[in-house]
Amino acid sequence: MHTMRYRSNSTAVRLLSAALAGAAFWSAVCVAGVLDVGGAWVDDNGKTVSLSRWQGRYTVLTMSTGACRKICTTTLRRMEELQAIADQRHLSLQFLVIGLDPKSDTPKAWREYRVEHKLGRENWDFVSGDDDRTRRMAAILGISYWFYDDHVLHDFKIVLVAPDGTIRSALAWSDDRPDILFSGLSNAQIH
Amino acid sequence: MRRSTEFARVAGALAGVLLGGAAWAATDAERIDTLEKQVAQMEATRPARGDEGLPLHGFLDVGGAYRSNGGPRGFGVGNLDFYLAPRIGDRIKGLVELTFEVDSATGELETDLERAQLGYVFGDFATAWAGRFHSPWGYWNTAYHHGAQIQTSITRPQFLEFEDHGGIIPAHTVGLWATGVVPLDAGKVSYDLFGGNSARIDLNPPTTPASGELNPNQATATNHHGSVGFNLGYVFPGVFEGLKAGLHGYTATIDDNAVAPNSTRVRFGGGYLVYLENDWEILGEYYEFSNLDLSGGTGTHRSRAAYLQAGWTFGRWTPYARGEKAALDQTDAYFAQQAQGGSYDRVVAGLRYDLDPRAALKLEANHTRFTDRIVSSFSEVQVQWAIRF
Numbered sequence: 001m002h003t004m005r006y007r008s009n010s011t012a013v014r015l016l017s018a019a020l021a022g023a024a025f026w027s028a029v030c031v032a033g034v035l036d037v038g039g040a041w042v043d044d045n046g047k048t049v050s051l052s053r054w055q056g057r058y059t060v061l062t063m064s065t066g067a068c069r070k071i072c073t074t075t076l077r078r079m080e081e082l083q084a085i086a087d088q089r090h091l092s093l094q095f096l097v098i099g100l101d102p103k104s105d106t107p108k109a110w111r112e113y114r115v116e117h118k119l120g121r122e123n124w125d126f127v128s129g130d131d132d133r134t135r136r137m138a139a140i141l142g143i144s145y146w147f148y149d150d151h152v153l154h155d156f157k158i159v160l161v162a163p164d165g166t167i168r169s170a171l172a173w174s175d176d177r178p179d180i181l182f183s184g185l186s187n188a189q190i191h
Numbered sequence: 192m193r194r195s196t197e198f199a200r201v202a203g204a205l206a207g208v209l210l211g212g213a214a215w216a217a218t219d220a221e222r223i224d225t226l227e228k229q230v231a232q233m234e235a236t237r238p239a240r241g242d243e244g245l246p247l248h249g250f251l252d253v254g255g256a257y258r259s260n261g262g263p264r265g266f267g268v269g270n271l272d273f274y275l276a277p278r279i280g281d282r283i284k285g286l287v288e289l290t291f292e293v294d295s296a297t298g299e300l301e302t303d304l305e306r307a308q309l310g311y312v313f314g315d316f317a318t319a320w321a322g323r324f325h326s327p328w329g330y331w332n333t334a335y336h337h338g339a340q341i342q343t344s345i346t347r348p349q350f351l352e353f354e355d356h357g358g359i360i361p362a363h364t365v366g367l368w369a370t371g372v373v374p375l376d377a378g379k380v381s382y383d384l385f386g387g388n389s390a391r392i393d394l395n396p397p398t399t400p401a402s403g404e405l406n407p408n409q410a411t412a413t414n415h416h417g418s419v420g421f422n423l424g425y426v427f428p429g430v431f432e433g434l435k436a437g438l439h440g441y442t443a444t445i446d447d448n449a450v451a452p453n454s455t456r457v458r459f460g461g462g463y464l465v466y467l468e469n470d471w472e473i474l475g476e477y478y479e480f481s482n483l484d485l486s487g488g489t490g491t492h493r494s495r496a497a498y499l500q501a502g503w504t505f506g507r508w509t510p511y512a513r514g515e516k517a518a519l520d521q522t523d524a525y526f527a528q529q530a531q532g533g534s535y536d537r538v539v540a541g542l543r544y545d546l547d548p549r550a551a552l553k554l555e556a557n558h559t560r561f562t563d564r565i566v567s568s569f570s571e572v573q574v575q576w577a578i579r580f
Contacts, residue, residue: 074506
């Protein structure tokens, strides 16, 4: 009897410890929302910003690098298509591009990129963080990337972040119609 | 007895959970405090940046080819390329590219340590490498390595092929390499200075002229001579963003293993122009050789080689085309002794489809005309499925 009581109590303790450990783990690697990756990010004006600045609004978010010529070109083109769709539907959205390569995605590089690609709209922002923050953000978004000499090899993904910072929908490479990112989203929901 | 035992067990478990739950509710603040401490502990004990393990990445390609005039036909495995880039702290890094490829002539599996280099990063302006690396002349040889998925086309320009695929210039150097980028008020300057073992030409067998293949001499400089080269590039800013122009040069004393060995001071210089922007990929390189015969007394021999490739990406599709020309003096022992050292013209056209950011399908056709040695030509169609992982 003594042995059985010990076993059942230790089971409860193990369950509780596991729950606490799990909570600790998830609190370390998962944040309440995408925009909770804390610390200092730098925008293309060289200003330090917090990603919480984009909370409270629907944000189209992706990761890219100015030096990339293949996937990133497609990514930015898709972002522009999404902006056009948003304009047609009168959806007031923010667009945020996070740099994948902190070394080359400097504020100056992003500024030049914006001018070169005519991405000067005020609702568009380009930010970069340090290596750790970049890795964490990529892990949260599920974007795999690595460096092959001068090439930044990465996945394609664009997400729609809800005002509470959670990912509402995502666009993958195989999605031919970018408007599915806004599926079910109405003007009333945004304003 | 059994029922009471069972009841005791369930009651005990339930009591444990309830007691735990009650304890949970009663000490929420304590629990949160403990959690925060654990998270802080985990953050503090997270491995340092240099000790996060070593991700293994790489490339694989498979394909097929059909060549006219009785040439190779059929399916084949291309290259399995493992890429590792260990970092030791913020300044020291390594790069290893280990490939397994099937010899197109024999079907045998070959292993090549294509790149094995250790580097010290002084800053963006300078990184010093030692080991076996891709000779940084021109553009293609350091832009596209052994991963087929990275390269738009299936084939490299023939004269820029790797040594074991008939390339006529040492694509690999074993030695030292300094490289960096210096930003200017307008644009950026890139530079490469490198030196190492001179390559050699292995005739197989030594009694058969024109059977040679370049060997980068990765164990030692067998002829006790070295090679030296440079590459100076300029990356344009502003409206010309995406445009890079450069000059390159190389010299080495390269011997072959013929019964009466030939020794040549190989010297080439040239330039390149690259445009990568607005969905365009335009690459062009030029090489002018002025090789000095050191053993046969035949003086200096001039040769030249060049290519121009253009591709345009729309959606997942990239059609491309390339023209190549090599006019190689066959009285120059350096070219004459190499199996692929003959002059040729080639036109290439192809289509690449990106199935996924990590996977590409390619279809390519080429027509090649040999203009000396034996005047002949062939046509070839190739397909390739290339991935990265």
